Amino acid sequence: MKSIAIIGGGVAGLEAATNLSRMGFSVTVIEEKDQPGGKLNQWHALFPNRRPAAEVLASLKNHAKLGINMMLNTRVENIEKNDDGFALALNHNRMITAHAVLLATGFELFDASKKEEYGYGIYDNVITSVDLEQAFEKGIIKTAEGKIPKKIGFIHCVGSRDEKAGNPHCSKVCCITGVKQAIELKERIPDSEIFMFYMDLRMFGRHFEELYKEAQVKHHIQFIRGRLSEAFENQDNTVMIKIEDTLLAKPLKMNLDLLVLLVGMQPSRGIDKILHDLEVEKDADGFLKQADSQLTPSKTNVPGVFAVGTVTGPKTIGETISDARAVTLEIANYLHNKVASKILKNESYFI
Ligand SMILES: Cc1cc2nc3c(=O)[nH]c(=O)nc-3n(C[C@H](O)[C@H](O)[C@H](O)COP(=O)(O)OP(=O)(O)OC[C@H]3O[C@@H](n4cnc5c(N)ncnc54)[C@H](O)[C@@H]3O)c2cc1C
Numbered sequence: 001m002k003s004i005a006i007i008g009g010g011v012a013g014l015e016a017a018t019n020l021s022r023m024g025f026s027v028t029v030i031e032e033k034d035q036p037g038g039k040l041n042q043w044h045a046l047f048p049n050r051r052p053a054a055e056v057l058a059s060l061k062n063h064a065k066l067g068i069n070m071m072l073n074t075r076v077e078n079i080e081k082n083d084d085g086f087a088l089a090l091n092h093n094r095m096i097t098a099h100a101v102l103l104a105t106g107f108e109l110f111d112a113s114k115k116e117e118y119g120y121g122i123y124d125n126v127i128t129s130v131d132l133e134q135a136f137e138k139g140i141i142k143t144a145e146g147k148i149p150k151k152i153g154f155i156h157c158v159g160s161r162d163e164k165a166g167n168p169h170c171s172k173v174c175c176i177t178g179v180k181q182a183i184e185l186k187e188r189i190p191d192s193e194i195f196m197f198y199m200d201l202r203m204f205g206r207h208f209e210e211l212y213k214e215a216q217v218k219h220h221i222q223f224i225r226g227r228l229s230e231a232f233e234n235q236d237n238t239v240m241i242k243i244e245d246t247l248l249a250k251p252l253k254m255n256l257d258l259l260v261l262l263v264g265m266q267p268s269r270g271i272d273k274i275l276h277d278l279e280v281e282k283d284a285d286g287f288l289k290q291a292d293s294q295l296t297p298s299k300t301n302v303p304g305v306f307a308v309g310t311v312t313g314p315k316t317i318g319e320t321i322s323d324a325r326a327v328t329l330e331i332a333n334y335l336h337n338k339v340a341s342k343i344l345k346n347e348s349y350f351i
């Protein structure tokens with residue numbers, strides 16, 4: 001039986017594992033954390049339909065139960081390519097072999113404390129969209145002093161579209177995440193005032209525009225085109241922000257009870273050793289290079305090594321699922337062609 005080692009057990013890894021296993025391959029998922037699901041474990045409700053993230057996670061985990069060897073708390077120490085496929089040395093002196101390798105190691109969240117001028121990790125009432133998602137999950141939306149925030153600001157593009165932060169790309173999901181979170185805040189705190197400070201709004205997906213309209217028309221959330229230059233903490237722990245309103249070409253100052261930084265996705269740096277061992281190339285933006293971004297997006301430059309999900313760039317969950325289904329076909333074709341070419345070689349040997 002042909003075997004596949006999937007490194008990473010997030011949305012991409014789980015969905016690909018389920019489909020490859022259903023196709024009759026032997027599948028091992030290597031996940032470094034103590035549970036599968038990746039970042040989905042950190043989200044409360046999903047855009048655009050606000051479905052509980054736990055529901056999607058449970059479905060993915062449930063499907064991935066059958067016939068898959070799930071190795072949690074496991075790290076790849078070394079990978080070698082050989083004539084038959086790959087040999088993977090894992091932690092605790094374990095070893096597995098595989099005929100193909102699928103990289104599903106996902107993305108890293110931008111560390112907002114790197115933008116010191118925004119005050120994350122310095123001022124108590126500056127939080128990230130990830131912190132807010134976890135506060136929704138706990139059901140507690142309060143300032144650090146335990147008050148209900150009444151004036152809340154969101155800053156778009158934190159660590160994305162930012163050459164200085166090393167991430168010139170757009171993270172794609174943070175505009176709509178911000179809109180979804182602003183609506184949820186307004187529903188929980190109806191007398192709050194909410195301001196979104198953006199450079200551009202990228203509502204690219206189906207039903208995203210409707211959510212954006214709902215935010216403005218139904219919830220009176222205010223969208224201001226502007227760039228945050230600095231945030232300061234006042235004596236009462238509120239946060240004062242300085243913004244350049246780029247439509248009115250005027251500077252603006254505002255006091256907020258809570259400032260939310262919409263952090264984006266960046267390439268995972270934790271897989272550099274694996275990439276080095278396999279000689280897999282990255283693109284200029286740091287995400288993995290696709291052999292052909294139109295025709296074979298899940299192939300890497302190395303035969304037998306495939307990539308899926310956000311390891312090749314920002315994606316929504318729906319896009320990640322589609323990508324995972326597509327990669328299963330690429331892998332099946334590769335493994336079948338390999339078998340066919342071996343049979344052909346043997347035939348010519350006997351002639
Ligand atoms: C703030 C925010 C909110 C979002 N909200 C939504 C939403 O509401 N709706 C939506 O459609 N999308 C949302 N997304 C996007 C969504 O999170 C991604 O589409 C999804 O997580 C991609 O899955 P993935 O498997 O590619 O990566 P990940 O979720 O990053 O999973 C990667 C997995 O690989 C593991 N891993 C990494 N390195 C190794 C290694 N070396 N060895 C072993 N395992 C490893 C990790 O532990 C993890 O389990 C959001 C993104 C952000 C940033």
Ligand code: SF4
Nearest residue numbers: 157160170171174175
């Ligand atoms: S999705 Fe929006 S907030 Fe995120 S990087 Fe792109 S433009 Fe900025």
